[in-house]
Amino acid sequence: MAPQRRGVPKAPEGSGTAQRRRRNRCGWVIALVFSVLSTKSVRAPREMWRKWLRTAVLGACAALAALLLWCSLGGDDGVTEVLAHRGEVLLGRFIEVPCSEDYDSHRRFEGCSPRKCGRGVTDAVITRDEAQRIRSVAEKGLSLGGSDGGASILDLHSGALSVGRHFVNLYRYFGDKIQNIFSEEDFQLYRDVRQKVQHAIAQAFGISASSLYLTKPTFFSRINSTEARTAHDEYWHAHVDKVTYGSFDYTSLLYLSDYLDDFGGGRFVFIEEGANKTVEPRAGRVSFFTSGSENLHRVEKVHWGTRYAITIAFTCNPDHGIADPVFT
Ligand SMILES: *[C@@H]1O[C@H](CO)[C@@H](O)[C@H](O)[C@H]1NC(C)=O
Numbered sequence: 001m002a003p004q005r006r007g008v009p010k011a012p013e014g015s016g017t018a019q020r021r022r023r024n025r026c027g028w029v030i031a032l033v034f035s036v037l038s039t040k041s042v043r044a045p046r047e048m049w050r051k052w053l054r055t056a057v058l059g060a061c062a063a064l065a066a067l068l069l070w071c072s073l074g075g076d077d078g079v080t081e082v083l084a085h086r087g088e089v090l091l092g093r094f095i096e097v098p099c100s101e102d103y104d105s106h107r108r109f110e111g112c113s114p115r116k117c118g119r120g121v122t123d124a125v126i127t128r129d130e131a132q133r134i135r136s137v138a139e140k141g142l143s144l145g146g147s148d149g150g151a152s153i154l155d156l157h158s159g160a161l162s163v164g165r166h167f168v169n170l171y172r173y174f175g176d177k178i179q180n181i182f183s184e185e186d187f188q189l190y191r192d193v194r195q196k197v198q199h200a201i202a203q204a205f206g207i208s209a210s211s212l213y214l215t216k217p218t219f220f221s222r223i224n225s226t227e228a229r230t231a232h233d234e235y236w237h238a239h240v241d242k243v244t245y246g247s248f249d250y251t252s253l254l255y256l257s258d259y260l261d262d263f264g265g266g267r268f269v270f271i272e273e274g275a276n277k278t279v280e281p282r283a284g285r286v287s288f289f290t291s292g293s294e295n296l297h298r299v300e301k302v303h304w305g306t307r308y309a310i311t312i313a314f315t316c317n318p319d320h321g322i323a324d325p326v327f328t
């Protein structure tokens with residue numbers, strides 16, 4: 001793999017909303033200790049008051065010491081900022097980061113190839129209902145196969161479906177019977193969702209939606225906590241999409257299940273010096289970003305439950321474009 005060059009991210013525009021988790025947790029307890037100290041009544045006789053004060057101060061010191069110890073041993077591995085909390089409904093959050101040089105070694109398409117780089121999250125593009133319906137399509141398709149390891153994919157474009165330790169071509173394998181499995185409405189929904197995501201990306205990066213082409217691989221994923229059996233199951237490694245798949249210019253993910261309701265672990269993490277930024281999946285949430293090493297990322301291992309998502313990738317190069325799947 002080529003060395004990964006990364007730009008230093010600018011201070012995020014919406015950083016006021018991103019939370020430093022551990023600091024918040026500690027800040028909250030400190031505030032509590034002081035509010036308890038300051039709300040006690042001072043009407044007790046002087047002696048009593050002195051005694052009480054001594055006890056309170058000692059108690060507070062002990063509490064603070066315990067708290068500091070707790071903070072320094074805290075459960076998180078490093079500092080993590082939440083870019084999109086599972087409970088939030090985001091109308092659109094966008095953070096610009098300087099572009100890496102990854103795009104320079106590819107043919108440039110003016111008005112499309114990233115000059116403005118960054119990452120965005122929105123809950124306003126795909127409804128919960130659409131997410132629920134598209135998830136049913138994913139469940140239906142993936143129920144026909146499934147990896148022996150924890151990560152299965154279904155690609156409606158190429159027909160690739162995980163089965164055991166391999167992939168089969170769904171369309172070849174099932175032939176005409178595929179019409180008993182999927183309907184025209186399923187494919188229409190898939191196309192609609194893709195189109196909405198494409199427009200959201202174009203708008204956020206100030207480019208024309210018609211300059212973007214769907215590219216491969218674009219696929220459904222289903223992840224559970226079963227141990228990996230082959231390299232295809234190892235989804236959790238940090239990577240750069242433009243390095244892994246040369247054609248990608250803009251990557252998007254549409255989440256189809258809810259973090260902590262449907263599964264644990266499995267958060268998306270932008271890896272950065274200082275503090276990693278997480279996106280907590282939420283059904284209907286679209287997360288998108290330029291595909292270069294300014295957006296090095298990984299997915300945490302899923303610890304329990306099942307996580308569904310769609311990866312939808314776009315390229316600026318029409319030669320790398322793929323067509324929507326059609327129901328024939
Ligand atoms: C960010 O994530 C990477 C990869 O998981 C990890 O090695 C690193 O320690 C994390 N950084 C911080 C500051 O937590």
Ligand SMILES: *[C@@H]1O[C@H](CO)[C@@H](O)[C@H](O)[C@H]1NC(C)=O
Binds near residue numbers: 146147
């Ligand atoms: C995870 O999914 C696989 C199929 O891909 C299945 O065989 C396995 O039983 C599932 N594991 C859990 C813990 O549900």
